[in-house]
Amino acid sequence: MSQKFDAVVVGAGPAGCACGTVLAKAGLETLIVERGKFAGAKNMWGGAFYGPILYGLFPNFWEEAPVERYISRHKFSLLTKDAAFSADFTAKKFGEPPYNGFSLLRSKFDRWFASKTEQAGAVVATDLEAEGLLWEGNAVAGIKAGGDELPANVVVACDGVNSFLAEKAGLRDKISPRDIKQGVKEVIQLPRQIIEQRFNIQEEEGIAWEFIGSFTRGIPGGAYIYTNKESLSVGIVVQLDKLAQREVPANDLLEDFKRHPEVAKLLAGGQLAEYSAHMVPVGGRAMMPALYTDGMLVAGDAAGLTLTTGLLLEGANYAIESGKAAAETVIRAKKRGDFSGKSLSYYPQLLEQSFVLKDLKTFEKAPSLLDNPRFYAQYPELVCELAEKVFTSDGLPRKKLWSMLRESQRGKISFWRLLRDLLRIKRSL
Amino acid sequence: MKLSKIEDKLAVNKYDIDKERHIRIKEDICAQCETHPCTYTCPADCFKIREGHITLSYEGCLECGSCRIVCDKDGVEWAFPRAGFGICYQYG
Numbered sequence: 288m289s290q291k292f293d294a295v296v297v298g299a300g301p302a303g304c305a306c307g308t309v310l311a312k313a314g315l316e317t318l319i320v321e322r323g324k325f326a327g328a329k330n331m332w333g334g335a336f337y338g339p340i341l342y343g344l345f346p347n348f349w350e351e352a353p354v355e356r357y358i359s360r361h362k363f364s365l366l367t368k369d370a371a372f373s374a375d376f377t378a379k380k381f382g383e384p385p386y387n388g389f390s391l392l393r394s395k396f397d398r399w400f401a402s403k404t405e406q407a408g409a410v411v412a413t414d415l416e417a418e419g420l421l422w423e424g425n426a427v428a429g430i431k432a433g434g435d436e437l438p439a440n441v442v443v444a445c446d447g448v449n450s451f452l453a454e455k456a457g458l459r460d461k462i463s464p465r466d467i468k469q470g471v472k473e474v475i476q477l478p479r480q481i482i483e484q485r486f487n488i489q490e491e492e493g494i495a496w497e498f499i500g501s502f503t504r505g506i507p508g509g510a511y512i513y514t515n516k517e518s519l520s521v522g523i524v525v526q527l528d529k530l531a532q533r534e535v536p537a538n539d540l541l542e543d544f545k546r547h548p549e550v551a552k553l554l555a556g557g558q559l560a561e562y563s564a565h566m567v568p569v570g571g572r573a574m575m576p577a578l579y580t581d582g583m584l585v586a587g588d589a590a591g592l593t594l595t596t597g598l599l600l601e602g603a604n605y606a607i608e609s610g611k612a613a614a615e616t617v618i619r620a621k622k623r624g625d626f627s628g629k630s631l632s633y634y635p636q637l638l639e640q641s642f643v644l645k646d647l648k649t650f651e652k653a654p655s656l657l658d659n660p661r662f663y664a665q666y667p668e669l670v671c672e673l674a675e676k677v678f679t680s681d682g683l684p685r686k687k688l689w690s691m692l693r694e695s696q697r698g699k700i701s702f703w704r705l706l707r708d709l710l711r712i713k714r715s716l
Numbered sequence: 717m718k719l720s721k722i723e724d725k726l727a728v729n730k731y732d733i734d735k736e737r738h739i740r741i742k743e744d745i746c747a748q749c750e751t752h753p754c755t756y757t758c759p760a761d762c763f764k765i766r767e768g769h770i771t772l773s774y775e776g777c778l779e780c781g782s783c784r785i786v787c788d789k790d791g792v793e794w795a796f797p798r799a800g801f802g803i804c805y806q807y808g
Contacts, residue, residue, distance in 0.1 A: 322796055322799045322800075323800075323804070324732075324800050324804055327805065327808055328803075328804045328805055328808075329779060329802075329803065329805065330805065330808050331805060331807075331808040332808070392807045392808050393805065393807075393808030394805045394806050394807055394808040395808075396808075397808070414799045414800045415799050416796060416798065416799040433799065448781065449781040449784075449796075451795070451796075461784070461785065462785055463785070464757075464782075464785050464786045467782070467785060469757065469759065469780065469782055471759045473725070474807040518807070527757060527782055527785065527786060528786070530756055530757050531751070531753035531756055531757050531786045533756075534756045535756060536722075536756050536757070536758075536759070536761070537757075537759055538722050538725075538759060538761075542720050559725060559728050560728060560806075560807060561728060561729055561805065561806060561807045561808075562722075562725035562726060562728065562729060562778075563729075563778060563803075563805055563807075563808065564759035564760065564778040564780040564782075565778075565780050566780050566781055566782055566785070
């Protein structure tokens with residue numbers, strides 16, 4: 288093949304499709320290369336997607352995209368071995384367009400997104416793997432794929448957390464397990480009515496329910512349940528280096544989570560439909576690779592662009608926004624006829640101006656804060672024990688809340704450590 | 717929910733298994749390794765210790781890449797399977 292593309296985008300996930308859509312709409316010759324049989328075949332996520340970022344590309348996207356349910360209800364629970372303390376939030380607004388969030392499955396969603404990218408005018412080539420980079424001197428000049436050379440003015444690497452292209456271009460070293468959380472998920476089928484009864488939701492409504500607690504055995508991370516139309520996405524996300532140190536497979540933790548009495552009754556009678564796994568880059572700004580070089584940009588998970596704040600672990604919006612910024616950078620470079628690193632340095636400037644790098648800066652200290660094992664063991668225990676004391680009527684004289692708190696806190700954690708942790712939370716989140 | 721073992725879970729997934737393996741282990745490095753982090757962190761249980769040696773079955777790989785990352789001795793050569801092969805998520 289000798290046709291030279293304006294841009295070859297590697298990976299048809301949210302970053303690649305957003306990038307390809309913006310490029311094609313501007314009339315640039317754009318090729319997206321995807322190694323899966325179809326877009327989404329290699330991809331998984333937890334399954335809840337928030338924010339209006341996609342509305343900019345596709346207003347009212349929920350009307351045509353294969354969304355499962357809109358998220359009308361948020362729940363958060365602290366679990367000990369046999370107790371649960373929960374917070375439950377719902378607002379009328381969440382049930383009205385433009386919805387705040389949706390449950391989505393990647394295999395359907397990515398296929399839809401890729402088809403929209405094709406409609407915009409990009410070519411999406413599935414079943415095609417980017418095996419390496421083409422070089423002209425020190426500049427990236429395209430990719431090698433399927434035994435062919437595909438020359439391009441710019442290569443945009445949206446090839447996910449494992450980004451071999453970013454490594455090959457020398458933009459980053461092999462990532463460290465300290466910067467990674469491993470996500471392991473089951474899709475569990477249940478009849479629609481049972482889901483709606485169990486989760487107290489109506490037709491089309493959905494719940495996003497996050498959990499932290501003893502099931503991760505002190506390993507930083509948590510679990511979630513998201514309701515789809517006729518299935519549940521049930522998974523855990525845990526620190527990869529700690530799994531290795533503690534010699535415990537994530538599946539054991541997932542099974543502990545599923546066996547918790549509060550969780551088991553939600554899943555009862557369900558049929559496993561799929562078991563999937565993925566790495567999530569959680570190192571924040573500190574793990575970010577160089578974002579560009581001559582003839583190449585890196586976006587999405589490949590650039591480590593996710594946000595983790597404890598309550599929130601979000602990647603898709605950062606992928607989409609960085610894909611858009613990469614596209615705008617290529618469009619500008621084409622106008623100037625300059626695809627050098629100097630010209631492409633516009634890309635990090637755009638990211639600095641957008642929520643992408645602003646959020647990562649705001650929550651710069653969150654990754655190290657969230658390493659604190661007390662959040663996953665002692666604090667859930669403390670809260671559940673306190674709640675048990677408050678709600679137990681045992682014929683003994685009642686105590687004030689403060690003295691019950693002191694009683695529960697003693698032996699678990701020193702008061703000063705508790706105060707220090709609170710102060711760190713205030714500074715980091 | 718009766719399925720709890722990893723191999724039972726993998727059995728519900730859809731794969732197109734390539735004859736060519738996409739993961740290789742460097743046996744000389746693995747022989748020196750005392751911690752075997754790959755055996756605990758592979759969510760598909762691809763790495764097992766049998767009679768003191770690491771054995772590898774690449775067929776159930778979920779393509780997360782954890783094994784390559786956790787091996788600080790670079791004993792795992794992990795690449796994506798050839799295009800079209802490997803895991804094919806129906807839900808994701």
